[in-house]
Amino acid sequence: MLTMIQLTMPIQTTVMVIEHDDWSVFTRDTGVKATVESSIPIPSLGIKRSVVNINASSIGEVKELMRRIKEFRQVKAMNVLDKHVSRNNVTVTLSTIRVLNNSVLELLLNNNVYYYRELITSGLEYWLVVASDLSNLIRELRERAWLRIIKNTNVNALLSNAPLTRRETQILKVAYETGYFNWPRGISLSQLASKLSISKATLAEELRSIERKLVQMELYRDNLLNQTR
Numbered sequence: 001m002l003t004m005i006q007l008t009m010p011i012q013t014t015v016m017v018i019e020h021d022d023w024s025v026f027t028r029d030t031g032v033k034a035t036v037e038s039s040i041p042i043p044s045l046g047i048k049r050s051v052v053n054i055n056a057s058s059i060g061e062v063k064e065l066m067r068r069i070k071e072f073r074q075v076k077a078m079n080v081l082d083k084h085v086s087r088n089n090v091t092v093t094l095s096t097i098r099v100l101n102n103s104v105l106e107l108l109l110n111n112n113v114y115y116y117r118e119l120i121t122s123g124l125e126y127w128l129v130v131a132s133d134l135s136n137l138i139r140e141l142r143e144r145a146w147l148r149i150i151k152n153t154n155v156n157a158l159l160s161n162a163p164l165t166r167r168e169t170q171i172l173k174v175a176y177e178t179g180y181f182n183w184p185r186g187i188s189l190s191q192l193a194s195k196l197s198i199s200k201a202t203l204a205e206e207l208r209s210i211e212r213k214l215v216q217m218e219l220y221r222d223n224l225l226n227q228t229r
Contacts, residue, residue, distance in 0.1 A: 011114070011132055014152050018104065018125045020145030023075065026068040028123025032056045036118040037093075041100055041109060048075065048100045054092045062090050074099045092188050098112075102144070111137040124148070171196060175207070 019025070026032060032054065039050040056062045075098045082093040100106050104127065108116050115130040131137065134150075141147050156211055164172065174196060179186020187195070191205040 011130060012134060012152060012171065013128070013130050014134055014150060015226070016127045016129060016138075016141070016147060017149040018141065018145050018147055019123060020104075020125075020129060022104075022125070023065075023069045023072040024120040024125045025123045026065055027120055030065075032061050032065055032121070034120035036120070039105055039116075039118070041105060043109075046100050047084075047097050048103065048105055050098070051081070052094045052096060054090075054094060054157045056090050057084060057088060060092050062092050069094075069096070072098075074103070085089055104141070104145075106139055107140050107144075111140075113137070121165070164210060164213055168213070170208065170212055171203070171206050 013106050033056075035053045035055075037051045037053055039048055041048045054062055054065060056065070066078070066080075069078055069187075075096055077095075077097040079095045081090060082091075084091045086117075102128070104118075104125065105116070106128075108129065111131065113129055113131045117128040119126040119128075129137075138147065138150065175181065175187075175192055178192060178195065180189075180192050189203060190200050193200045196203060198206075
């Protein structure tokens with residue numbers, strides 16, 4: 001017979017701002033932002049695989065950050081997955097492999113965190129963490145790093161910034177690769193709809209949904225930074 005388990009501790013959504021000996025310190029005194037889109041631990045190999053979006057105002061800043069990431073002793077491999085360069089903005093997507101041992105992610109895993117997300121800027125790591133009890137995690141973090149700020153935030157804000165669906169990601173990928181977001185555009189809305197085998201009206205609505213989610217996610221990240229400064 002199945003019984004419902006009663007939770008005895010409330011779930012907390014917390015922002016932790018951390019400064020420690022990691023490649024994140026290399027973003028200090030620059031306008032570089034790094035968003036860790038995914039970070040997958042592989043405990044059996046003692047590593048974690050991550051996808052990181054680097055955003056900067058110049059290609060020189062990105063190259064310098066990549067050089068320093070390569071030199072960091074815990075990073076075992078790094079590859080460029082994608083790059084987009086415009087007059088005032090450079091975005092590079094990297095894949096990295098680094099040692100899991102003694103990382104913040106290892107601490108999160110050992111302390112039963114339900115959800116985590118990381119943003120890196122100005123030499124600091126902004127961790128959004130959902131957990132039932134952070135006391136042990138905070139104690140261990142303070143032994144390894146400078147834990148500058150701990151601030152509870154609204155879980156509804158987190159849930160409202162849902163990632164793109166698989167279908168939306170597919171549409172975004174095709175639109176990007178065919179030049180729909182270029183100026184001038186490499187493909188029209190009608191041509192893109194035909195390529196995706198959907199109607200023009202449906203595609204327009206899908207693109208509006210995608211743009212709305214991406215804008216919400218970016219504004220939410222900036223809001224987190226403003227809350228914890």
